[in-house]
Amino acid sequence: MRVLVLWVLGLVIATLLVWAVGTAGISEVSNRQWNELVGDYIVTGRRSAVGEGRGTVCFRDDGIQGVSGPFSPDEQHVVFWGDSFVESFNVGDEKSLYRRFTELARAEGYPWRAVAVAQSGRDISHHIHLMPFYRERIPNLKAHVLLFSVWDVLPNGRTLLEDARPVCRWAPRRPGLLRLRPAIQAYRLQTFWELLNLMKTSFGGLRVRPGPAGTATGQGDQEFESADAYRPFWRELLKELTAQAGGQRVVLMYHPRCPQIKRGRIVYADDNARLAQAFMQVCAEQGVEVLDLTRTFADYTRRTSRFAHGFSDTFPGKGHWNEAGHRLIAKTAFQYLVDHPQPKAPQE
Amino acid sequence: MLFIAVTMAFLYVVRNNRARKLFLLVASYYFYAYWDWRFCGLLLIITAVNFLAGLGLKRTDHRGKRTALLVVSLVCSLGMLGFFKYFNFFVDSFQAMVAPLGLHVHTLRIILPVGISFYTFQSLSYTIDVYRRQLKATDDFWDFALFVSFFPQLVAGPIVRASDFLPQLESARSLTRSRLFLGFRQFTYGLVKKVLIADHLAMVSDFVFQNMGVFDGWTTWVGVLSYTGQIYCDFSGYTDMAIGTARAMGYDFCKNFDHPYTATTVTTFWHKWHISLSTWLRDYLYIPLGGNRKGRVRTYVNQLVTMVLGGLWHGAAWTFVFWGGFHGLALAFDKRLNLHKRLKTAALPWRFLGWAHTMLIVVVGWVFFRSQSFQAAWTCLTKMFDVVHFNEGVHWIALQFLVCVPVLAFTHAISVTRWKNLLALRANRWYTPVILFALVWLVLLFQPKEFAPFIYFQF
Numbered sequence: 001m002r003v004l005v006l007w008v009l010g011l012v013i014a015t016l017l018v019w020a021v022g023t024a025g026i027s028e029v030s031n032r033q034w035n036e037l038v039g040d041y042i043v044t045g046r047r048s049a050v051g052e053g054r055g056t057v058c059f060r061d062d063g064i065q066g067v068s069g070p071f072s073p074d075e076q077h078v079v080f081w082g083d084s085f086v087e088s089f090n091v092g093d094e095k096s097l098y099r100r101f102t103e104l105a106r107a108e109g110y111p112w113r114a115v116a117v118a119q120s121g122r123d124i125s126h127h128i129h130l131m132p133f134y135r136e137r138i139p140n141l142k143a144h145v146l147l148f149s150v151w152d153v154l155p156n157g158r159t160l161l162e163d164a165r166p167v168c169r170w171a172p173r174r175p176g177l178l179r180l181r182p183a184i185q186a187y188r189l190q191t192f193w194e195l196l197n198l199m200k201t202s203f204g205g206l207r208v209r210p211g212p213a214g215t216a217t218g219q220g221d222q223e224f225e226s227a228d229a230y231r232p233f234w235r236e237l238l239k240e241l242t243a244q245a246g247g248q249r250v251v252l253m254y255h256p257r258c259p260q261i262k263r264g265r266i267v268y269a270d271d272n273a274r275l276a277q278a279f280m281q282v283c284a285e286q287g288v289e290v291l292d293l294t295r296t297f298a299d300y301t302r303r304t305s306r307f308a309h310g311f312s313d314t315f316p317g318k319g320h321w322n323e324a325g326h327r328l329i330a331k332t333a334f335q336y337l338v339d340h341p342q343p344k345a346p347q348e
Numbered sequence: 349m350l351f352i353a354v355t356m357a358f359l360y361v362v363r364n365n366r367a368r369k370l371f372l373l374v375a376s377y378y379f380y381a382y383w384d385w386r387f388c389g390l391l392l393i394i395t396a397v398n399f400l401a402g403l404g405l406k407r408t409d410h411r412g413k414r415t416a417l418l419v420v421s422l423v424c425s426l427g428m429l430g431f432f433k434y435f436n437f438f439v440d441s442f443q444a445m446v447a448p449l450g451l452h453v454h455t456l457r458i459i460l461p462v463g464i465s466f467y468t469f470q471s472l473s474y475t476i477d478v479y480r481r482q483l484k485a486t487d488d489f490w491d492f493a494l495f496v497s498f499f500p501q502l503v504a505g506p507i508v509r510a511s512d513f514l515p516q517l518e519s520a521r522s523l524t525r526s527r528l529f530l531g532f533r534q535f536t537y538g539l540v541k542k543v544l545i546a547d548h549l550a551m552v553s554d555f556v557f558q559n560m561g562v563f564d565g566w567t568t569w570v571g572v573l574s575y576t577g578q579i580y581c582d583f584s585g586y587t588d589m590a591i592g593t594a595r596a597m598g599y600d601f602c603k604n605f606d607h608p609y610t611a612t613t614v615t616t617f618w619h620k621w622h623i624s625l626s627t628w629l630r631d632y633l634y635i636p637l638g639g640n641r642k643g644r645v646r647t648y649v650n651q652l653v654t655m656v657l658g659g660l661w662h663g664a665a666w667t668f669v670f671w672g673g674f675h676g677l678a679l680a681f682d683k684r685l686n687l688h689k690r691l692k693t694a695a696l697p698w699r700f701l702g703w704a705h706t707m708l709i710v711v712v713g714w715v716f717f718r719s720q721s722f723q724a725a726w727t728c729l730t731k732m733f734d735v736v737h738f739n740e741g742v743h744w745i746a747l748q749f750l751v752c753v754p755v756l757a758f759t760h761a762i763s764v765t766r767w768k769n770l771l772a773l774r775a776n777r778w779y780t781p782v783i784l785f786a787l788v789w790l791v792l793l794f795q796p797k798e799f800a801p802f803i804y805f806q807f
Contacts, residue, residue: 003525006778006781007781009781010778010779010780010781010782010784010785011781011785013781013782013785014781014782014783014784014785014786014788014789015785015789017782017786018786018789018790018793261555261559261562261742262559263559264558264559264560264561264562265559265561265562266562266742305564305740305741305742305743306742306743307742311747312744312745312746312747312750313746313747313748315555315744316742316744
């Protein structure tokens with residue numbers, strides 16, 4: 001009996017230990033949803049667990065994401081829109097794209113300040129719905145810079161009018177609070193439930209099987225329709241984007257998933273180049289400025305034998321932008337706005 | 349996990365030895381059939397052939413008949429192994445030779461049965477031992493069938509000797525709390541080695557080996573050292589799980605690995621790596637060839653032949669043959685300089701040099717073992733040792749390497765110090781359950797997303 005009690009206690013203590021250590025790496029943020037009646041974001045009551053190393057560009061109390069402190073009347077603001085890439089997944093806040101942009105601008109004597117509105121999973125149709133909110137609240141808005149990949153401009157089975165505003169992961173004001181201190185202060189039940197869920201799913205998933213198990217295959221390349229099939233949607237998307245920007249400048253920046261290491265060599269070509277080029281063509285027709293970062297990333301890799309994507313715990317060239325990637329994009333965006341202080345004419 | 353749990357529950361509830369053994373036999377065949385039921389017949393044939401050969405050897409003293417029975421057993425067992433594992437290899441090699449003459453030889457679509465190398469060698473050891481009169485043949489077919497098919501060690505070893513296992517089957521094993529604890533502990537260690545270390549290192553080594561030409565020298569070394577860690581943790585991890593499971597069921601297997609990367613000579617390495625195979629090769633190949641009793645040159649030849657065939661056992665490819673031969677030459681070199689005996693009593697700096705020399709040979713050998721071709725192996729070695737172009741290429745020091753390899757190095761290093769029992773958790777310590785369950789949690793939390801099959805399943 002004593003032995004049984006010892007082992008049961010051991011299981012409980014081990015679970016608590018692992019949970020406690022896990023809280024250092026997992027933080028909770030509240031979820032908020034836009035409420036049309038109230039005209040603001042309200043707490044949904046649900047919380048999300050955000051793993052350490054995941055980017056969460058924080059919110060101010062007034063619901064503005066991606067900037068801390070008040071706006072200065074002397075500054076012009078550039079809003080960067082995106083998904084987990086712009087949210088600076090796995091990159092510290094101080095090295096992220098929007099901070100780099102602001103530092104670069106200050107160093108070069110431009111009174112520009114970047115704001116980052118981004119969350120994992122968002123695409124351009126989400127940004128369209130959020131744009132009026134930020135347009136009204138950010139003074140001296142110089143430009144909206146939207147970073148996109150081909151997946152962000154696909155219909156996704158949803159029309160522009162549906163699913164108006166996404167749920168936001170509302171993180172505390174200062175990113176530092178995502179770390180250990182709040183984990184100690186707060187009672188992290190969320191983490192404990194996640195551990196229990198993990199136990200439930202893992203005991204089914206972890207199989208020391210008798211026979212050879214098939215290795216899970218990596219994600220295959222998505223099958224796209226031809227570009228012509230998407231053109232009507234793209235025209236609508238860009239029209240709505242321009243309308244929601246309310247006459248403010250919009251610059252799209254295409255970020256490809258290349259270069260990559262494949263089949264024993266570095267492949268510089270973008271697998272989705274055809275679709276991306278077709279979209280950029282429609283942008284040109286509609287008079288929307290668009291930049292292509294394919295060459296920027298390729299030149300960086302050729303010069304340094306390093307990649308703008310990937311971290312030490314991922315394969316080189318795969319995954320989100322690393323610090324170098326954020327730096328490159330910030331520099332490219334900054335240089336573009338310096339070289340083109342006014343919007344480009346259509347088909348330029 | 350459910351399979352093991354059900355099996356354990358049955359064994360703890362049912363006390364009758366015969367019932368237990370029959371259940372284990374059925375469970376073992378079910379285990380094998382789970383992969384491919386068609387090859388249960390092959391397992392049964394090899395079992396039957398060797399059992400009948402053993403019976404025949406028991407019943408006759410006629411030298412000619414005994415030899416004939418042994419030959420039948422060898423031909424059947426090795427014939428099956430040769431066909432399933434090596435037919436296409438030899439056909440492809442023959443095709444490469446005759447292709448310039450415009451001839452074409454077709455290969456067959458043959459599925460390699462899982463574990464065939466292991467259970468073939470295991471059952472052959474029984475027949476040979478009976479032939480040599482070192483072991484009394486058993487009359488109990490079910491015991492023998494269980495010996496051959498016992499599921500913890502069926503598909504990836506260790507290669508258990510009949511003289512060790514058959515006596516254990518004769519009487520009911522007492523299933524005590526101590527056994528259950530020791531078994532669980534060893535199983536957990538094996539799980540940690542496999543899931544936390546080997547599978548994570550596999551991600552690094554696979555990516556580097558698949559894209560060898562792209563990386564710089566540093567990254568190539570990272571990939572090769574990752575593979576060095578991976579193959580040890582994968583194989584010894586599985587063995588630990590097998591031995592742990594068997595122990596919990598009341599059966600004891602011999603150790604199959606003894607911190608091989610602490611070896612100061614290649615000879616010592618083979619005393620610590622895959623011990624069941626190296627002793628099998630020693631007893632059934634090296635010694636019958638003459639061992640070291642026929643003069644120095646013949647000793648080197650015997651070593652080389654044994655290791656070449658040992659390499660071929662691992663896989664049907666010339667890179668495996670080369671790997672075996674490479675180790676054979678290293679063993680001959682050891683023997684020539686008498687390194688094994690000299691380094692045993694040498695001062696620490698010399699033993700360190702011996703260790704570095706051994707690790708270099710082992711690591712270079714793994715390059716051939718892992719590479720798909722000689723060209724790929726050459727590319728890898730060039731990258732590793734070309735000091736002029738060492739920094740050219742993509743640089744990637746993976747986090748998995750930085751975490752897993754030091755952990756592995758630590759466990760190896762501590763095994764040669766007076767703190768070597770530090771990691772052996774005792775049952776009567778209050779923290780033992782905490783640590784073991786915490787390890788299980790870590791396995792669950794950090795298991796890679798993709799399942800990596802055990803490397804030695806393919807042998």
